[in-house]
Amino acid sequence: MSRRVTVVTVVTAVHAPSARFLPEAYGSLCEQRLPDGWEWRWLIQQDGAGDGVLPYVPDDVRVSFRQGRAGGPGVARTMALARAEGPYVKILDADDQLTPGALARDLAVLEADPAVGWATSRALDLLPNGTTAGFPGDPEDGPVERGAVLDFWAANGFRAQVHPATLCVRRELLLALGGWMALPASEDTGLLLALNAVSRGWFSARAGLLYRKWEGQVTGQSAHTDPVEREARMAVVAARARALGEFGWRYG
Template sequence: MRTISVITAVHDGGHHFIGDTYESLREQKLPDDWQWEWCVQEDGTSGIPANSLPSDPRITYRTGMRARIAVTRTHALARSTGDLIRTLDADDVLLPGALERDIETLERVPWCVSACIDLHKDGSTAPGPCDPPGGPVEPARFYHEVLEQRLSVQATTFAAHRPLVMALGGWQALSGAETVALLLAAEAVAPGEFIAEPSVLYRKHPHQTTASHHYWEPTEAATRIDALVQRASALRESGWTWG
């Protein structure tokens, strides 16, 4: 059996929807020779989010020092065993066929992202307003979009070959936008595809990290973007490509 490792960071207080996340993962149908594992890492040492998870041998749960989501995800990556890596937020819901489409796409390319549907607090949904066309992503598309402050995808849908993620150092040590950083780094060294079929319900709620006004403090937010763009630029200028 081959394995796709689903990487989720969680913290005490941010775990109230993780039961729904698990159910959506449990219902995924994979090709016959594939299985999933779920590497859940707590940003902190309370152990409380683990109480919301069932007993399932496919789940591993670890705790660690508070260090924010990028470090937390990279710790989960270290114990993953899959050929492929897929990110999944602790408050999101996978849609039917999401992992199967990732697997099929990653037979052709080193990385991919997919469309998502916003899930609002009142239960209403809305598709992504700026989705690119499905298929191969033109070189530097997302890099230029970030420079223009108009990224057209949710980078939390990122999936890739594990060796590529490891070669890039996992999630860049930032206070946020770490999935965008990994997306731009992967785009700089390898071709990818956009899957037009939505893969997640992206839950919008007042307690999510990006809903905090502290997250969008101008200097903090600008520094994050500057750091991830600098890394992507350095990779592009190096001429290195992932084989």
């Protein structure tokens, strides 16, 4: 008789320039030690078509790969949700790495309290020379109350106190909010603020992600800081979160 397995889905959007980092992301997944009865499945979704990504996709039955029309990382992740299994979805960008134990800590939080809709953790910048650097002002380990992320983000130059690239979220809640926002960037911040508008979250003070800094990352491009586009992105991100809060719908 085969043992019963519960799946946590890991979703990764990738395009050709970042594909070379997939083996390191895969290595960090393979180092995760999950509780008995749990397994991860890795959904890699290429943003656009072409042959530049597939050579870097690991040959592993736990890994599936698809590609589709280009629309940005938010579109790619949302398309990957069609293949998602299990109660939770973990985000892992193609150029980042999980730290040992990160996935098990997320599961422990979400399994322990059904009222917590999502979990985040401390992130460390992974610099080109291989060293790491932390972010100033990380919150304390513990719950993130509903609405707290929007308040902090609005008061601190559109910087959230928890990193959206570290999200692990209940799959049904993610689907109910429509996945990631249809924005050219900041789509993960938009999701984070929407999640916090309707549910409590959690922050783990232990580092759960190595956030790679490199010359090709989207957030390092000049278009990302264009003031006109950035103002529009921030406005719609905030408006969505405020509207959700005002409508009064609550998770859990």
